[in-house]
Amino acid sequence: MGVGVACVAYGIGIERTAYQVRRFSAAVLPPGAAPVKVLHISDIHLLPRQDRKRDFLLGLAGLEPDLVVSTGDHISSAGAIAPLVDSLGRLAEVPGVFVFGSNDFETPTFRLPFRYLFRSTTGGTGEEAVPLPTDDLRAALEGLGWTYLEERRAELEIGGRPVRFRGTGDAHHHRDDYAAVAGPASDDVLEIGVTHAPYTRVLDGMTADGVPLILAGHTHGGQVAIPGRGALVTNCDLPPEKAKGLFEHTAGGRTAQVHVSAGVGMSPFAPYRFACPPEVTLLTLTERPPM
Template identity: 50%
Template sequence: MRVRHVLGGAAAASAAAVAWGALIEVRAFTLREFAVPVLAPGSRPVRILHLSDAHMLPSQGRKQAWLRALADLEPDLVVNTGDNLSHVDALPAVLDAYGPLLDVPGVFVFGSNDYFSPRPKNPVRYLLGGTGVASGGAWQRVPDLPFEQMREAFTGRGWVDLTNRHDALTVGGQRLAFVGVDDPHLEYDVLDDAPADPGADLAIGVAHAPYLRVLDRWNTLGYRLILAGHTHGGQLCLPYVGALATNCDLDTARAKGLHTHRVPGHEPSWMHVSAGLGTSPYAPIRFACRPEATLLTLTG
């Protein structure tokens, strides 16, 4: 009888946790804020709004309204690290949700769910560290999401495409040099050996997935701020423990938030990994890991 009560209590607790994660926390959108001391002493602060992993469905009106309201923050720059879509018809909802933010200077890269519709995945394989990348290279699928139309919409409003390329913007009186890559999770990234622009006030690396090969290369080349998403912060976390998986080779201790990354012999880079705003429609649950956007204030 006692064992039955214990098992019954554990089952009830598990059901309550699933209900919380699927009905409440997955919609508990949160704005995180960090100060990042990467500018020269005395510099005016620059505010970056980091968006990632919206995984938008046309029906997600609450998420769209919350995103539209972020324009009230009046950031100096928007950085979008990909996985905007989760449905072939979601592009109008994405563009409406970003709304006035598309008139703010911005840069972007794509993730796998800007190219390919989500598919069901084995959660055990995910928790054991499986990446979902096909053996021998990128997924052998034909893209079915409107990524080219989204690219045209973003660049048409002034956002800069960083897909395997360099560019620069002057924001808040600071000259920012950027390098970006296509999604490392798909092995689409093309890394070069071009050092960070020594004439820039700050060099920033932008990627969807924070794979160590990308982080290491950019740290050694002098990029002092790196922004990424992809991990969902672990998505299913344990209180006081944190993420159980990152869906890449980044350690779970840095699955989300502001950290540093350093290759021995080089100055450390600041790294922000967004826990993102959405989930796959096949796993619409978060636990101890709220959906988020982040306002990074770059300071002297």
């Protein structure tokens, strides 16, 4: 009993604000391309009072990324939009793209903690969610110069070279429509797929179309993990060993690199982490080996 209480106290009092930057490399660029640094941010779930989180976000410009990709669940209250923009600071000077998660549309609702840990769920315990000013949030992020990607394609110049994007809405709440952006990807231009929840139907579609890199969030890395074993759940249809990090996904005879972020925050009704600290990722893209 005492060990369990100590773990909960650690998860609430220490690890939930033990923010870190993870680093990976992915060989996905066309031959001859210079490396590109991508800052992947997800699941901020910001509340205005979260000063430590805001300070962490404010320092991320020091990583000097070439591109920012945000994969949703930016806020947990309507009052967090202005603090979010302030906290992103000099990242407004960096090209960026974004999609939304469910908590960009409505406030989080209470969930029994053990229900979250042992099954995937799209609902709460009966409490009615409050709509959020999603249009205002979108306008604020677009005001940074970032591009909204849900069921949209876009092309940006990153490091003097074109990079193409395709994105979907939140598959966890069936807002996704990959058919709206489907189609073969070019081998000569890097294309990045962006989505909130990494359900296999979205990963399969993008991978089979030849998209070499897919970024997602939503899972919180499982939020609670067992040291030496890993996450218990992903809150989607991926297996627990793919709750976070960089891994390969194969569909339609093609293989993509997928990065799932464990995210910066969590629901205010589940303010804990264990063996899964909050994170952003600096992903360095390098040229792929010759065919």
